Amino acid sequence: MEAHKGKKEMQTDAAYISPTICSICNPVSHCGVDAYVKDGEIVRIKGTKHAHNNGSLCIKGAAGLDYVYHADRIKTPLVRTGDRGDGSFKSVSWKEALDLISMRLNAVKAETGPESVAFYAGYPKWMRPFLKRLAHSFGSPNYLSESSCCSSAAKLASSLNYGSGTIPEIGKSKCLLVWSRNPFHSNPPRSKGLLAARKKGMKIIEVGPLVTPLTSHADIHLRIRPGTSGALALALGHVIIKENLHDLDFIEKWTTGFNAYNNLVQKFPPETAEKITGVSASLIIEAARLFAKTKPSAILSGASPTVHHTNGVQNHRAITALIGLTGNFDIPGGNHVGLPGYLYVSNGITTREANYTQSRDWSQMPPRIGEKEHPVWTHFIPEAHSMVLPFQIQSQSPYPVKAMLAFGLNHRMWPGSDFLLKSINKLDFIVGIDLFMTDTIKFADVILPACSSFERSELKFYPEKRIIWTRPAIKPLGQSRSDADIIFDLAKTLAPDDELMQQGYKASVNWMLKPSGFTVDDLKNYPKGMVVENIPIPSYRKYEKNGFNTLSGKMEFVSTVLSDQGFDSLPTYKEPLLSPISTPGYAEIFPLILTTGARLPYFIHSRTYRISRLRKFQPDPLAEINPVDAKKRGILQNDWIILSTDRGGIRVRAALTRTVPPGVINMYHGRAEADVNILIDPDYRDPISGFPGFKSLLCQVKKVIA
Ligand SMILES: Nc1nc2c(c(=O)[nH]1)N[C@H]1C(S)=C(S)[C@@H](COP(=O)(O)OP(=O)(O)OC[C@H]3O[C@@H](n4cnc5c(=O)[nH]c(N)nc54)[C@H](O)[C@@H]3O)O[C@H]1N2
Ligand SMILES: Nc1nc2c(c(=O)[nH]1)N[C@H]1C(S)=C(S)[C@@H](COP(=O)(O)OP(=O)(O)OC[C@H]3O[C@@H](n4cnc5c(=O)[nH]c(N)nc54)[C@H](O)[C@@H]3O)O[C@H]1N2
Ligand SMILES: [Mo]
8 A cells, every 4th residue: 555645844933833633523524723822822723725625614613713712621620519400629749530431330349240331422533433342342332323313323323234334436527416414504515425426417306305405406305204215215215116117137136025125115106205304296207217217327415414313224225225226326326335444435455443342242241221221223233322321321121221331421422411411310320531521421420631633643535535633633621532542541441351551542443453464553653644545445336246144145125134023024114203294193293394403504403503603503592494384384484483292492583584494493403492302202103213202292382471
């Protein structure tokens, strides 16, 4: 393999430029930035010209200084002195804090077993490999993360069909079916690639209830009722088969269960799907033809919106089945199977991340939290289930959970966020590690201050064959430290027998990097990142040699993994548990469909609401409502309204907009003063994946009379 040297850091009159990465948002982005440093402080942050963001920076990254230097940053380790949640803490030394944590967690291990300690990572991901290994080396199967409500259910659904997740090869596709994804807000660098392909003539079909920035670039927009993706996907399958647009050769050689699938789609002619989804039969036919006749076609689905439903896994199976049905699986410009890379990014460079993190086999540990409730999910996803955590804390069954070591814990991530808070309050001991003093972390007994990506070194892969070992641009603020340093310090007393962890952070990263042939020291020579050339391009149609990683070795329209656990083996469509059709009585009181958590460019979950420069784009919490529904209720633009379900109500402003279809309310998530997740039952979840139905339930809105 060959590597190009990145340019040495530059010196300007005013400030020293330190290349690093922004990690305010998701790991598939993490744009390259130049931090201009003067007298040990960052004075400016600018996007760098590498293949990923090509000099640009999104509005969140541009507010990076406000993020790094925010007054809420925690500066010292803290121990609670008052009641949980009241915010009274005293500063202690790192030694005192770490000694206390080791003593308490080892005591829980001795008393009720290592499984009684939960090791959790929220949306921050970079520390996960080390945290998971720490959990397993400690003896606990309970490493849990935000993935229990993010991308893992889509991966599960795709794995049930194909034995793996798949990635669209956008540059080579002639038609892209974008199924509930809005990269313009959720992943700006990706939207550029999409527009470039569009310019070259790629057709775009968008599926989703909301009008998004993508809509004006789409040839067809299938504006479905939230939660009905499965019915639409089956109807597309119906048209494709009826018009002989399916790939019989692929189907005969490489799939099982096609006849049963064919029987299923016969029940979903476009006219039936029109009644369920609200999309006209003629548009469904047009979309099916465009997708199946254009070669090659691919599907770009959302990381989470297709699976944030009580019927999410089966819906997502029905969507991804269209790839194999049309013979677009693992071909140039279709959906291909990516190689495992590092931390959710596949770029052809191989690591041993999975082996590193699983330091003890599942068979040597007690069952994971959620294993009994969601056996199919736990079979495919090597983690414990965060959505089940509050229930097991409450029930103490099959064993008690007593303590939690939590990196980036935000209770507003969970449906029934109040229930999560109440549940963790039952724990004997909570450690919270965060950058900021949040109102979740106020419930911790010990708080440790983490530093930001500008203050630490981390390994980062980019899809564009670039890898970087970042250098700290500045010293950690106050006494804050890198999450990795915290984990490796704790490993000394929590996992003393783990020899590799005892060798430290760098040794662990080098161990994972071994198959790539690089070491951390090699990467240090490339502060802007190393471009790795000559990575052997994985061949297409790998299944011809290796088969599919499923029970049958083929693509499965019918899954016995599901039927063995009592679920439908076919991607059968079921109504969301709460919908005007499944619960008409309830819908008389709560007639509007509630979809939550569509992404906005300036907010990311709970993280950036605290930044006033960003908050001014939406100073008050907003619920979007179609003017037709507003008029019926006497609601005017910007009025205060109460958005309610049978769990309660929140006070928000009405934003009248036609980007939301009639009958639907769109509410953003993660806001402290109007937390939409208190309106969602903690048990309102997909039985297969355990995922919350964040994007299809029922609600009512009412004008607040002053
Ligand atoms: N700025 C910003 N970027 C982010 C995030 C953030 O909070 N802020 N979060 C990151 C994370 S963790 C994730 S998971 C990703 C998610 O990012 P995306 O996958 O892009 O998801 P969303 O913006 O939530 O939703 C995309 C579209 O899904 C459609 N949709 C909603 N409900 C349904 C439905 O019932 N059926 C169908 N078919 N479509 C529906 C809506 O029309 C919406 O426009 O974004 C990541 N990027
Ligand atoms: N209603 C509704 N709810 C949703 C969603 C939805 O669409 N609708 N989306 C779901 C999805 S897809 C996701 S991914 C989750 C979001 O998952 P969350 O975990 O809620 O995401 P954040 O609020 O970004 O991050 C949690 C905490 O991590 C801290 N943090 C940031 N960086 C670091 C770091 O480097 N180290 C440490 N130790 N801490 C750090 C932040 O300050 C914050 O307090 O929310 C889910 N909840
Ligand atoms: Mo997510």
